[in-house]
Amino acid sequence: MNINDSIEIDELKKPYFVWFEENWVHDDVLHNHQKGQLVYVESGFQYITIEEKIYLLPQNHAVWIPPHAVHKTNSHSEKIKLMIMFADIDTKEPFYQEINVFSVPPVLKEMIKYAEKWSKLMISGNDENLFLKALFNELPRIVEHSLTLHISLPKDKRLTRVMEHLHNHYQDEIKMEDLSDAALLSFRTLERIFKKETGLTLSKYQQMLRIIKSLELLSSENFTISETAYKVGYKSVQAYSKSFFSMMKFRPTDFIKTI
Secondary structure (H helix, E strand, C coil), X not given: CEEECCEEHHHCCCCEEEEEECCCCCCCCCECCCCEEEEEEEECCEEEEECCEEXXXXXXXXXXXXXXXXXXXXXXXXXXXXXXXXXXXXXXXXXXXXXXXXXXXXXXXHXXXXXXXXXXXXXXXXHXXXXXXXXXXXXXXXXXXXXXXEEECCCCHHXXXXXXXXXXCCCCCXXXXXXXXXXXXXXXXXXXXXXXXXXXXXXXXXXXXXXXXXXXXXXXXXXXXXXXXXXCCCCCHHHHHHHXXXXXXXXXXXXXXXX
């Protein structure tokens, strides 16, 4: 897959490759690489589809994409700073075989920043290889925690209109029983199929959409926690914080500190 007209990742004759851009522009095409891929969002936010699930990368978060995982970038903020690092992976350690989204702790942030000096270099160097080998080797232990927050994309076409309605009206009070009309299914059948396809109930899916959108708003640094809570449909900051904690296992104030 081409990152631009001159670079074919799978043809690179080096174990690691670093790519940094001040304002990243990427095509919206599904692809995969033989190398594993670390994507770090220094500023802005980015949506990434990986293996039919949509993940949000807020500012100061990263995702590890395993080798051969099918993925593409989606919509993102107007200006985004991304560091992408590719690595040959020859270990069976579980971390490298799974998708991991995580907040980037200070030590990893400094290592990524240091690696910027090798951005777009086509020839492998000993110092680069030693440093990046250490970074990727320690990645599973450096990472503080992984986020499980993602949106599954259902394959059943009967859910298309239901999904569109949820995505367009996530901030509204939705009577879930009314969604059965859009799917031309009974509510019980709709709930069963929806949970089978996404792993979530309709109401839980709406909750996840609200929290994901709130992360996007908070990472923009244009809204307070209170403003964000009301924008995504909560009637109080307390209700938002409780919902946020139930999904994320930490509080909105903790997330703000990482930005």
